[in-house]
Amino acid sequence: MSINQKIVNDFIKNKIEFVTTVPCKQLAGVIDEIETSKDIYHIPSNKEDEGMGLCAGAYMGGKRSAIIMQNTAIGVTINTLVTLIQYYNIPLPMLISYRGEIGEPVACQVEMAVHTKALLNQLNIPTYHFHTQSDADELDGILNHSFMAKKPVAILTDASFWQGA
Amino acid sequence: MIRSEVLKTLIPMISDQLVVSNIGLPSQELHLLDDQPTNFYMLGTMGLASSIGLGLALAQKAKVIAIDGDGSVLTNFGTLPTIANNPADNFILLIIDNGSYGSTGDQPTYAGMKTSLAKVAEACGCDNVVECSAEDTAAAVQAALDGDKMTIIVSKCESGNIKVPVIDMDAPVIRHRFMAEVSRRNA
Numbered sequence: 043m044s045i046n047q048k049i050v051n052d053f054i055k056n057k058i059e060f061v062t063t064v065p066c067k068q069l070a071g072v073i074d075e076i077e078t079s080k081d082i083y084h085i086p087s088n089k090e091d092e093g094m095g096l097c098a099g100a101y102m103g104g105k106r107s108a109i110i111m112q113n114t115a116i117g118v119t120i121n122t123l124v125t126l127i128q129y130y131n132i133p134l135p136m137l138i139s140y141r142g143e144i145g146e147p148v149a150c151q152v153e154m155a156v157h158t159k160a161l162l163n164q165l166n167i168p169t170y171h172f173h174t175q176s177d178a179d180e181l182d183g184i185l186n187h188s189f190m191a192k193k194p195v196a197i198l199t200d201a202s203f204w205q206g207a
Numbered sequence: 208m209i210r211s212e213v214l215k216t217l218i219p220m221i222s223d224q225l226v227v228s229n230i231g232l233p234s235q236e237l238h239l240l241d242d243q244p245t246n247f248y249m250l251g252t253m254g255l256a257s258s259i260g261l262g263l264a265l266a267q268k269a270k271v272i273a274i275d276g277d278g279s280v281l282t283n284f285g286t287l288p289t290i291a292n293n294p295a296d297n298f299i300l301l302i303i304d305n306g307s308y309g310s311t312g313d314q315p316t317y318a319g320m321k322t323s324l325a326k327v328a329e330a331c332g333c334d335n336v337v338e339c340s341a342e343d344t345a346a347a348v349q350a351a352l353d354g355d356k357m358t359i360i361v362s363k364c365e366s367g368n369i370k371v372p373v374i375d376m377d378a379p380v381i382r383h384r385f386m387a388e389v390s391r392r393n394a
Contacts, residue, residue: 099262
């Protein structure tokens, strides 16, 4: 089973039926897998805060939701995370490509990478860093934790993690 | 007619419908006029009423009315292509277009100048776009509720506000009672 299939299988196991995505090169494979899944409604969004609004609505409609995005989106979504997702106690797993880590070819990506964990820490968002493929063994538990606690969680997936795909 | 007067004319037809209402005065006015467990009040996060409404409509069967403003649609323009390309026939987006940022002191928006939100929505691919006067808004909403097609209504009204208290209900309480009502309607 590919890592992309494993991720989507864990989404389905945790009854996630509604996923919004804003693309990233590292996430292309998992987005394809979401798009082809019969169990998940895939709704691409134009900006990540818009996507979080869609997810909040779907959750209130009885469908567990998740967002797939790049770490640059943390800069875009702080207000939405704080005043919608956290303020209303809405669970939201965020599968995030952690651009700007070791192996990154684009220097500008490092500028956001150096702020990513500090911002998530400041927001008190439980954060998990997947560096090797075996780290994904925790995904099932992390997703379950997000819905149990009704909190957003961040799963940062770096270049080393995806190169193992 | 100003926004609060338009909202007043809508109460008989939206009171028993799932409503997602925009941040600031629109939510406060709806709360004052007709607080219902079927109302989801946004206390923060400008711009996302239409996104929350669409996500809700796609996830369940009951009709959903998102009451948005021109300023909020301008701040989340990306919502219109998403709505157009993911049609939910149980979704009505009502944009109260008073050409101003009402909650922050009636500063003018571009929608009150050269930009037509109805034309933007059509250009984004939305199929049923209705622009109407404030006076005709209730009839337009009733027609949309009677039909089974996703509808975008742009209600052109005057700028102006009434004095309303802030909503002191806790956000998780608003969500919890709203979700219980959504669940009851889908049982």
